Amino acid sequence: MKSNKINLLLEQFKGSLVIAKKDMKIYYLKPPVLIFGVLFPMFLFLAFAVGREVPLETLVPGLVGITLFFTASTVVPLIMPWETRLRTLELLVSAPIGVQTILLGDILASFFFGIIISLIPLTVGFVFLGATIVNPLVLLLNIIISSFCFSSLGNIMSFPPTGEPSQIMMLSNLIRLPLIFISGIFVPLPQMPYWGKLIAPLSPLTYTTDLTRYSLGDISFYSVCINFLMLLLFTVLFLLAGFKLHSKTMPKRIQNL
Amino acid sequence: MGMAIEVKDLVKYYGKFLALENVSFNVKKGEIFGFLGPNGAGKTTTQKILTGILKPSGGKVSILGYDIEKDPLLAKKFTGIVPDETNAYIELSAWDNLTLMGNLYGMPGKRLEERADELLKMFDLYQRRKDRVKGFSRGMKRRLLLAMGLIHEPDILFLDEPVSGLDVQSARLMRKVIMDLNQKGITIFLTTHNIEEANQMCHRVAIICKGKIAAIDRPESLKKTIKVTQSLEVAFDKPLENVEELKEIPGVEEVKTHGDKIRLFTSDPGHIIKPLVIYSQDKNLEFISLNTLGPSLEEVFVNLTEERRQDINEKQ
Ligand SMILES: Nc1ncnc2c1ncn2[C@@H]1O[C@H](COP(=O)(O)OP(=O)(O)OP(=O)(O)O)[C@@H](O)[C@H]1O
Ligand SMILES: [Mg+2]
Numbered sequence: 001m002k003s004n005k006i007n008l009l010l011e012q013f014k015g016s017l018v019i020a021k022k023d024m025k026i027y028y029l030k031p032p033v034l035i036f037g038v039l040f041p042m043f044l045f046l047a048f049a050v051g052r053e054v055p056l057e058t059l060v061p062g063l064v065g066i067t068l069f070f071t072a073s074t075v076v077p078l079i080m081p082w083e084t085r086l087r088t089l090e091l092l093v094s095a096p097i098g099v100q101t102i103l104l105g106d107i108l109a110s111f112f113f114g115i116i117i118s119l120i121p122l123t124v125g126f127v128f129l130g131a132t133i134v135n136p137l138v139l140l141l142n143i144i145i146s147s148f149c150f151s152s153l154g155n156i157m158s159f160p161p162t163g164e165p166s167q168i169m170m171l172s173n174l175i176r177l178p179l180i181f182i183s184g185i186f187v188p189l190p191q192m193p194y195w196g197k198l199i200a201p202l203s204p205l206t207y208t209t210d211l212t213r214y215s216l217g218d219i220s221f222y223s224v225c226i227n228f229l230m231l232l233l234f235t236v237l238f239l240l241a242g243f244k245l246h247s248k249t250m251p252k253r254i255q256n257l
Numbered sequence: 258m259g260m261a262i263e264v265k266d267l268v269k270y271y272g273k274f275l276a277l278e279n280v281s282f283n284v285k286k287g288e289i290f291g292f293l294g295p296n297g298a299g300k301t302t303t304q305k306i307l308t309g310i311l312k313p314s315g316g317k318v319s320i321l322g323y324d325i326e327k328d329p330l331l332a333k334k335f336t337g338i339v340p341d342e343t344n345a346y347i348e349l350s351a352w353d354n355l356t357l358m359g360n361l362y363g364m365p366g367k368r369l370e371e372r373a374d375e376l377l378k379m380f381d382l383y384q385r386r387k388d389r390v391k392g393f394s395r396g397m398k399r400r401l402l403l404a405m406g407l408i409h410e411p412d413i414l415f416l417d418e419p420v421s422g423l424d425v426q427s428a429r430l431m432r433k434v435i436m437d438l439n440q441k442g443i444t445i446f447l448t449t450h451n452i453e454e455a456n457q458m459c460h461r462v463a464i465i466c467k468g469k470i471a472a473i474d475r476p477e478s479l480k481k482t483i484k485v486t487q488s489l490e491v492a493f494d495k496p497l498e499n500v501e502e503l504k505e506i507p508g509v510e511e512v513k514t515h516g517d518k519i520r521l522f523t524s525d526p527g528h529i530i531k532p533l534v535i536y537s538q539d540k541n542l543e544f545i546s547l548n549t550l551g552p553s554l555e556e557v558f559v560n561l562t563e564e565r566r567q568d569i570n571e572k573q
Contacts, residue, residue, distance in 0.1 A: 018360040087343045095361035096333040
């Protein structure tokens with residue numbers, strides 16, 4: 001009985017990987033993904049940084065954080081509306097895989113995308129700006145967990161059963177944009193006003209930025225342990241909330257195919 | 258023989274609209290089961306529920322004994338689906354679409370590749386396997402969808418209007434493939450509004466109208482339900498002196514001449530052939546032609562669906 005359950009889980013996880021592979025082939029190079037997932041965060045950050053004397057310790061972690069945040073959370077919420085509109089979702093739900101298997105696959109695709117694209121600001125940081133990595137292990141773990149966390153957050157945003165990607169993009173920007181202002185991206189945590197320090201812990205991006213800062217040799221605001229713990233907590237929360245909300249709307253989505 | 262599909266009291270509401278009303282039927286293993294009905298009858302809705310895509314509002318569906326709601330993952334392993342309007346992934350190649358579906362059913366790599374090759378060749382898509390589906394014609398897309406439904410060697414194949422929109426040749430190929438698959442033992446659930454298709458291909462047919470099953474039987478038995486319109490049409494080499502004599506044959510209800518042919522109306526054409534032959538020998542007549550003009554399935558269909566419409570109107 002127990003080995004049956006494990007087998008089933010393993011089968012479904014393989015299904016998620018199959019879905020993720022399909023997503024990578026189809027969706028990575030779609031214009032909205034490149035615009036909102038890659039160009040938008042970089043321009044946003046440059047708009048802030050250009051013409052100001054931003055110290056390197058703020059610049060690189062900020063750029064890494066914002067890129068990771070936007071990239072990892074952009075791909076996943078676009079997939080469901082696309083598949084709804086083109087009705088390919090019907091192919092997937094007719095196969096012996098659960099709704100959560102499909103969702104996890106989309107999250108994984110987004111997660112890998114986040115990791116790959118975050119290499120860009122990192123490379124820029126080292127090669128052109130002369131940043132140094134003091135703690136590579138923390139940096140690596142941070143990127144992995146953060147990417148998965150933001151990807152799980154992105155998954156939540158596509159729960160309305162629409163076939164319009166633009167609607168989802170609007171909703172997700174509505175949620176994401178305010179978050180970057182309270183996460184120590186533009187203003188490092190220690191320099192934030194009192195109320196800023198109060199609401200900063202509510203954003204998972206705060207911990208990503210703090211950890212990046214630490215791994216590049218700066219002092220972290222929270223302890224490394226707390227940072228990782230909070231990221232894990234947010235990830236589990238986002239993952240469960242996404243599964244729950246999607247399970248609720250999925251019958252309606254399929255009915256309207 | 259075991260049942261491939263068991264459907265009991267299926268009900269489906271879209272909001273307040275009752276799309277399926279206590280639909281019940283069984284499909285035997287190895288059968289081609291036709292699901293025939295006019296537009297909007299509920300055919301696609303039924304198929305989507307049977308394949309676990311849509312949730313029913315009530316009732317029970319088992320696929321090879323597995324409850325589609327309680328054990329969806331198990332039940333789905335045995336079914337292959339060719340949906341009506343859904344597309345394959347247009348950004349992917351034919352090959353990638355096929356292997357994607359195979360992988361989702363957990364097929365091992367080597368077996369999957371062999372099977373994909375085999376199906377692409379069978380459906381005349383092998384040369385184009387690396388091309389994106391975006392550039393495929395409608396017929397090619399339909400064939401690819403059929404291949405995708407078959408990749409995991411399902412025991413039961415669901416087809417929603419498989420030949421709609423295909424030219425005569427593609428439709429023929431499609432029908433031949435379906436018949437061949439059935440010969441190999443695959444149970445076929447075929448949704449269609451094409452009466453001739455149902456008549457020619459199906460072992461049994463269910464006629465559905467406005468969400469309710471009007472009749473389920475073998476096509477020939479269904480035709481027998483309409484008695485009066487059956488007739489025997491006969492032409493002799495010489496005109497008859499007295500056509501009325503034919504009325505003497507037991508079972509003949511009415512006689513009419515149509516040009517050089519004579520029609521004998523009866524509820525049982527089989528039993529008046531013998532007396533007719535004896536009559537012709539007596540009168541020294543030669544047969545030029547002899548046909549039974551059954552009621553077509555179309556007449557049965559029109560009859561049944563009319564009845565159902567009237568029922569609904571009366572209720573309202
Ligand atoms: N998603 C939906 N929402 C609301 N009503 C629906 C939906 N899908 C189908 N219906 C209604 O349910 C009824 C049955 O539809 P269905 O698509 O099952 O018919 P069908 O027999 O497949 O018709 P066709 O021959 O045109 O394909 C129709 O009256 C249709 O308007
Ligand atoms: Mg239909």
